Amino acid sequence: MDIATLRERHPDHWMRSTAIRVLALDAVAAANSGHSGMPMGMADIATVLWSKHLKFDAKAPGWPDRDRFIISNGHGSMLLYALLHLTGYEDMTLDELKNFRQWGAKTAGHPEHEYASGIDTTTGPLGQGLATSVGMAIAEESLRARFGKKVIDHHTYVFAGDGCLMEGVSHEAIALAGHQKLSHLILFFDNNGISIDGEISKTDSTDQPKRFEACGWHVQSIDGHDPEAIDAAIEAAKKSGKPSMIDCKTHIALGSSAQDTGKGHGALTDEKLIKDTREAYGWSHGPFDIPADIKSWWEEVGRRGADERAAWNERLDDLAGGKRKQFDAAMERTLPNKLTSTIRNLKKQISEDQPKDATRKSSENVLKAVNPVVKEMLGGSADLTGSNNTLTPDLGVFSPEDRAGRYIHYGIREHGMAAAMNGMALHGGIRPYGGTFMCFSDYARPAMRLSALMGAPVTYVMTHDSIGLGEDGPTHQPVEHLAMLRATPNMQVIRPCDGVETAEAWEVALRNTDVPTVLVLTRQGLPTLRTKHQSKNLVEQGAYILAEADAKRQAVLIASGSEVSVAMEAKALLEEKGIGARVVSIPSFELFAKADESYRRRVLPAGAVRVGIEAAARLGWDRWLTGERGRDAKAAFVGMDSFGASAPAEVLFEKFGITADNVVAQVENLL
């Protein structure tokens, strides 16, 4: 539908949708940066969706039963900001739009979750919004099963462009959604035929509708500017019983001289272009000037859900038994009091029994104790259930037939799993965890980074954390991954050394609700080192003195995970030689870095030589070895400076020199 037809047939709709378009043009022009074309192309869809379908109340952005709205093509952020402003979200003032992409503004270049209300997730890295939305739709199904349709019954709407659908993660997301028959998930494909390099015909020939059908989706193709077609398609999508993809033929940068071009993707800042476009739109108002009638119509849209929300509040109050309390606890991420004693009892038991479990097995034991207590736990694995030890007997399997199941067989989809977990955590009411081999954190990287950027409390269960994986060889043996994860801001990486530390690590993961946690766990069995029960959570401090020197302290051995027992062996050998050695267990660099400086100096005093031991790259260790300000200590590192190899684990530790004997040699060399 061209502009003339649209203006003639739907004059009111036209001016309302064009309010979005001109705000996008104005904000991008003011910033001299941004993306004008997507908002101009998708404004019609957004106007119909928000005014006729989207369940929301601008005055209550956190309403748990609201529909979720995600622009996976996040560069079109001004579309979202314009909608939030027009419908009356209080923090999205006109000044914020004028400050688009400036320091301190809520209107970042791409939508950043928690910068402003109404931003359901951070998007920008393409495909992430779509994959995250699958998790939101799973969360919705799961919570409906738990609390009932009266309080959980909403939809997740996603906008996505060609870029999102070209990214590989889109396949994982689409296939997972189709398999799980997530019928409350509706995707609008912004089929404008353009990407940054120009016409899509340069890069892609995929028949997207057919592709989605192959993955079990309901599919429609419409004119993405025709309000009646958009409305009808949404109605049909809701009734389809499947995830639904609406293939919307749109014009990027509609009505401008850059329409349908690669240029239209980016920042349209040319004065004449903007002037001409306003004329083509029949929009006579100045920059950032929205006529009162249009603004008030949009504000009415923003209030549309108020009654529904009031009714919902009543239904919530009517929830029987303890359900209301459970609902609030789930949404507020409040943990049951019982968790404290659950963890403490488990630790005590381990200290007494002193098993030689792999920490992945220890993690399973924690989950066996925690999952029945914390009903928000929703676990899964990327097709390594038996290896990641992520399934506990009480959970049941989430499927179209059993939405009450609390375990997801994600398939071989690490990236899709991570993004879906982000969606669950952001949706609220769910504490997701999921497993894969540590080495395949590579596949999940883009979504894991978003967990950290958004502070989404997702727990990654990364097992087979070193050459200790053994025969599968270097493709499966992480070397650089600890450094990669530790370098990521706002990510809590914990590599426990035994069952007790594993229990403490899980407790830290669950109690810290504003960061993701990566649990780095072994394949191979490890001795219990924390043999004296302490109720205090020592992992919380990041590092601590596991064993003090017996003879005069000349060395400090610092190790994490499976190498802590190597340090303990080395200590015994050193003490035999009259060299006193302290062993420091350092399960988490990040937590230790957060501890008081005085505590850190107490744990790692100047003077004694230091040896770090970790079956991984040295990068990142020097801070603790040579001292934070330098000049603290002479130091060495026992770890990996190459990729691993294929052989039994014990052979590999020997061949790569990660042994107590080598630690002793390093100490003697430094003294």
Place this chain on the structure above:
Amino acid sequence: MDIATLRERHPDHWMRSTAIRVLALDAVAAANSGHSGMPMGMADIATVLWSKHLKFDAKAPGWPDRDRFIISNGHGSMLLYALLHLTGYEDMTLDELKNFRQWGAKTAGHPEHEYASGIDTTTGPLGQGLATSVGMAIAEESLRARFGKKVIDHHTYVFAGDGCLMEGVSHEAIALAGHQKLSHLILFFDNNGISIDGEISKTDSTDQPKRFEACGWHVQSIDGHDPEAIDAAIEAAKKSGKPSMIDCKTHIALGSSAQDTGKGHGALTDEKLIKDTREAYGWSHGPFDIPADIKSWWEEVGRRGADERAAWNERLDDLAGGKRKQFDAAMERTLPNKLTSTIRNLKKQISEDQPKDATRKSSENVLKAVNPVVKEMLGGSADLTGSNNTLTPDLGVFSPEDRAGRYIHYGIREHGMAAAMNGMALHGGIRPYGGTFMCFSDYARPAMRLSALMGAPVTYVMTHDSIGLGEDGPTHQPVEHLAMLRATPNMQVIRPCDGVETAEAWEVALRNTDVPTVLVLTRQGLPTLRTKHQSKNLVEQGAYILAEADAKRQAVLIASGSEVSVAMEAKALLEEKGIGARVVSIPSFELFAKADESYRRRVLPAGAVRVGIEAAARLGWDRWLTGERGRDAKAAFVGMDSFGASAPAEVLFEKFGITADNVVAQVENLL
């Protein structure tokens, strides 16, 4: 087709294919580890393919015009090792099979490129083999356009399982192959309905044939055990004019009690199971015992290509003009002599002109000079051509219509691009480079790791390398990525500070043919700092003294990329205060680490305080700051300890304190 029917109708085929099965069973049993099921399920396909279609000569594994054979489901490595042994690859002895998955063996858990001849690529991380094969098929088309069909005319055959097809990268690979109409690419889908967690019905409902059709592939569905059907399908695939997917219904762990189960995926080591399976197979020979008639039949298969290769050698010798020499140079990765002067002249010009270019622009200038000289260069970008500055005028665009084009519009497929580049580099004859935003190295991580593990000389052009990206905000601003890449073994990460260093960086990338290189480049303009021409490549040393202290040396400022100019400004301010400061440019940690220790000590002498400056995470810097053995220096770091933000670049540097003033303050604080 069940075993009884197969044995009856195709008795010879059965025993030959079963030789693969029993070798897999025997090797896995000997290792007590591995994956028996895939070789048992795909042996029929492999037997038909290798004996009737695959163009190869076991005595000449490096024959450039051989067909490539990739098992993307790399856990089934024993299938490949068995084939190599049976057909007479000299280094794949029976002893190697007996040493499956042991230290030093060529038979690693997953196929490792260069461990043995005949392993065309490393596989194991699922989906990678498939995505790599797309690059091999591109390389074949490209080289055919350059050297003619008489010397380049082969196929790329890929085995892939459900896992490969669930991984997101499969979509990028399939869509790219379909769009590029890579008709010499033939994929066998091991459709056995099983993954580690059990039946695929737990995790996936994708209609794979329909999905491939939607991506432009030719598709057939066959019984993967019927030799006639397999043969006919390969014939039809070759004639299809499209990439072809053969959906092979197979039985994992065929004929064992674990057939068609998740257990069948893994290591079948139970003695009774193995005994019963041999009986079901009608195989009466002992472990690793292959009857002479079967072995000699397979060896004949291994010689099948000898005559063809001899004929090919003649055709190669007949190549007209300088083509034969060019062919050898391309295959041997020999660079033209002219490259030296090309780079030197460019450096001289930059030192004279002293432009204020962004290093991404400097990189474009290098490519403009190098691409016409090095005809093996095949560039591309993941839909950021204008931003990555990767396209030069001479290249032309590679497409189904123009196979001579040397630039690929990869689409928004960072992961697929990286894997395809691996394929091109491994195929030989091509020096691939490709661009994206540095932040989206996240998407490409699994394939980049394989570049490093295989030593594939791929050049990654990663632009927009810090908060200097500006308004696009934290989702697009790398912080932890330098640490991630530097921690990866065998990866050459270079972050040049100006045009001269960029030219040197490209030279290092091209001359080192056994590592991948990541060029880390700015969006924003930078002053030329190397204003005095030196023909010597200083980047090659990793770090060097860019400017010596004028006053008595009290401080050493160490910086990379865009922060070297910050260091130079700080130096000027410090010298004004009478504090002598040396500036060390450190474009590459890895190269500096490889330099002589005496050189390193000369560049970074003990005593003076040190400040590191880099708009990225500190992790990894301490080695250079506090000294490699500790106790060298008091030190501080000026960089990022959080994610970035959305604002103009200069505001961000100011707000995050990456300024000359802050460097001065840090020095004064340390003194």
